[in-house]
Amino acid sequence: MKNFVIPETDYMVPGHLACPGCGASLGMRFALKALGEKTMVVVPACCWSIIAGPFPYSAVKVPLFHTAFETAASVASGLRAALDMQGQDDVxxxxxxxxxxxxxxxLQALSGAAERNEDFIYVCYDNEAYMNTGIQRSSATPEGAWTTTTPEGHVKDRPKKNIVDILAAHRIPYVATAxxxxxxxxxxxxxxxxxxxxxxxxxLLSPCPPGWKIPSDDSIEIARLAVQTKLFPLYEIEDGxxxxxxxxPDGLPVRHYFEKQGRFRYLxxxxxxxxxRDVDHRWEILKRKAEWAKE
Amino acid sequence: MKKVMMGNHAVSYGARLSRVQVISAYPITPQTQIVEELSELCARGELEAKFIKVESEHSAMAACIGASAGGARAFTATSSQGLALMHELLHWAAGARLPIVLANVNRAMGPGWSIWSEQTDSLAQRDTGWLQIYCESNQEVLDTTIQAFKIAETLSLPVMVILDAFFLSHTYEPVDIPDQRGIDRFLPPFQPKVKMDIRDPHAFGALVTPEHYYEFRYNIQKAFERATGVIEEVGREFGEHFGRYYGLLEEYEMDDAEIVLVTSSTITSTARAVVRERRARGEKIGLLKVRVFRPFPFAAIRQALSGVRKAAVIDRNISFGHHGIFFSEIKSALYGQPDAPRLFGFIAGLGGRDVTPETIHDIIDITQHESKPQQDIYWIGLKSAGQKATAPKTAAVK
Structure with a gap:
């Protein structure tokens, strides 16, 4: 990583509508720096439906197609097919x-596309709840988190769905956390x-200051703590x-991560x-999988 | 070249001749042979297209939306529950002004499970912003599929081509297949007015405030108003190329008709035979087939039914709590017309029940016998007790 240079050119422009400290806006900025101008973006209903700006504006300098909530993977499949039919392999x-x-x-459309091994990159920026509608729990909401639909007395009592393993089980070429x-x-x-x-x-783990009940200038620190506490390890899985x-990670105690966020105040x-104990256990499993892959 | 083929294959051949570039579909009875044949054509290299075999109809329409936005000619086919599952995205396709063509095999909605013919599935999608064309024969299915692309791309609106389950989808009829060169002259490659383009990047379908949304909807309505003329023009041009002409409506024995049957889809063929028979007996019966349901051909309907004494609309569909859907649309077209006929509304053949010549005779007899409708809806051939329409015994029929 030492000599790695972040590309200078930006394809995201000022004036977007994200909240201060939004991980999703930063994420898109990095993503477009990485992928460059020959990129087309498909955005289903999510915070980015708003962040991108209302008609006739756009916060990105590449083509962007807004679509219905459950259709990112299927619209991307169709778009890829259209580009292939026109010989635009470099997009x-x-x-x-x-x-x-x-x-x-x-998930259904994504699983279908992954099973077909459709030729596109899918980034899930995960802010761990329905933040655009005002903090309702999703199956990505972690155990113990408060949301407006998991209020005091009924905070989420089930663990976060393991989307990485689900995607890896499709044996697609590349799955990674970031x-x-x-x-x-x-x-x-x-x-x-x-x-x-x-x-x-x-x-992509993507902090949401209003949803996580954190100060907007704590976003990056908390995202870093998620990795350093092993709650959200950085890894990749090739070919499933x-x-x-x-x-x-440094292996900091998980409470360092939880204590900084108002959403976990009932833990x-x-x-x-x-x-x-659960985090340590899952880290062991991950390490063994990585060791097994080396052999 | 003439070939005997099922209605479903007529759709497939129509799509192939139209050189569709992206197909995305999910199997459902009775549509399956459409996609099976297209898979074969792609596999054999007779059609150069990407076929995305999605996991649901919802994704089928979504993939067509992505493909069309990317500048490809996109096609799908479905039926009944599958069309209902697409509903959300039918709005999206039309709102995004994408010229997707969809073949829908009319099948009744569950429960209970019915795979047989009924129009309620497609008519329930009438407000989604899709043009709807109902076909009577396999030849019309093939010809309409090709015309649909031209109409769709001219208007930047999606088009639904509709055929009856089994009566067309699985029935073999001789079909004249136009030659590819002729079709290529009639239907040049898709030239999208706008598309996803890295050289000219835009955001499509962004949040739109009340300041703009209203005008977008107005523009769609304006395109629908243009659509009647475009459909007629494309139907005429098709006729000039291939000898088969198509319009909004089709009239049969209408010149001096006192009673007119109004039909759509395959019921038309049965009705035509019955009208011929009644004409032979000297009865002034005519037939009006409605081919295009959206845009609704108000002016053409008014003109065709002007001066007619009585008209009987036959609906293989029902809007619960209202009427047969063609009936209520025709009624609205005739409202306030000084020389409008008395309108009789008949429900027949729901869930694929046969609409036989006897059914049509009964409908004519009732319409002849009653000076004005005695019921809001006549349910023809109802077996159980209830509001029951029977032909008057005095009528000399059969």
Whole structure:
């Protein structure tokens, strides 16, 4: 990573409508820097439906197609087919969807596209709830989180869905996690994905200050803590099997991550301990998978 | 070249002759042979297209939307539940002004499961912004599929080509297949007015405030108003190329008709035979086939029915709590017309029940016998008790 240079050219312009500290706006900026001008973006209903700006404006300098909530992967499939029929092989199609449009309502279309190994990059910017509609729980919402539909007394009691394993199970060429706190890693992964064909999926953890109840200037720090506590490890899976861990975390206690966010204010010491055990357990599994891939 | 083929294959051949570039579809009875044949044509290299075999009809329409936005000629086919699943995206395709062509095989909606013919599936999509053309024969199916692309691309609006389950989809009829060179002259390659283009980047379908949305909808309505003329023009041009002319309506024995049957789809063929028979007996019966349902051909309907004493509209569909859907549309077209006929509304053949010559005779008899409608809706051939329409015993029929 030492000599890795973030591309200077921006394809995202000032004037977008994201909240201060939004991980999703930063994520798009990095993504377009990585992929360049020969990129077309498909955006289903999500925060980015707003962030991109109302007609006749656009916050990006590449073609962008807004579409219905559950259709990012299927619209991207059709767009790719149209480009292929016109010999535009050098254009990258990127679907850019939130966690609701990926983990929940769009999962069927995404699974279908992945099974067909459609030739596009799909980035899920995961802010862990329906933030655009005002913080309702999704299947990406972590255990213990408050949302407006998991209020005090009924905070989410089920773990976050493991979307990375679901996608890897389709045995697509490339699945990776990424964080806005590690732009070099994210950009490298996008460029690696761009050099490949077939369905490439990147799961980007994307903090949401209003939804996570954090100060807007804490976004990056909290995104970094998610990685450093091993709650959200940075790794990639090639061809459904070859696991590579991209960063060895410091292994900070998970409570460092939770305590900074108002959405986790109902977690108790017992919860912290239980979640810590689970995180350690899953990290061991991931490490073994990575070791197994090396052999 | 003439070939005996099922209606579903007439759709496939129409799509092939139109040189569709992206097909995306999901199987559903009774549409399956459309996509099976297109898969074969792609596999054999007789059609140069990408066929995206999606996991649902919803994704089929979504993929067509992506393909059309990307500048490709896009096609799909479905039926009934599948069309209903597409509903959200039918609005999206029309709102995005994408000239997608969809063949829908008219099939009844569940429950209970019915695979047989009924028009309620497509008519329930009437407000989505799609043109709708109902076909009577396999020849018309093939010809209309080709015309649909030209109409769609002229107007930047999606077009639905509609054929009856089994009565057309699975029935073999001789079909004249125009030669490819002729079709290429009639239907040049798709030249989108706007498309996703890295050299000219734009955002499509962005958030639109009340300041602009209203005008977008007005523009769609204006395109629909132009559509009647475009459909007529394309139908005429098709006739000049291939000898078969098409319009909004088709009239049969209408010149001095006192009673007119108004039909669509395959019921028309049965009605035509019955009208011929009643004409032979000296009865002044005529037939009006409605080919185009959206845009609704108000002016042509008014003109065709002007001065007619009574008209009987036969609907293989129902809008619950209202009427047969063609009936209510025709009624609205005739409202306030000084020389409008008395309108009789008949429901027949729901869920694929046969509409036989006897059914049509009954409808004519009732319309002849009653000076004005005695019921809001006549349910023809109803077996159970209820509002029952029977032919007057005095009528000399059969």
């Amino acid at each position: 990258t199609v990127m679907a850019w969807a939130g966690d609701g449009g990926t983990f929940d309502i769009g 964080s806005v706190a590690y732009p070099h890693d994210f950009i490298r992964k996008l460029q690696k994905a761009q050099s490949m064909h077939g369905t490439r999926f990147i799961h 099997e070859k696991v590579t861990i991209n960063l060895e 108790t010491d017992a919860d912290y301990e239980r979640i810590q």
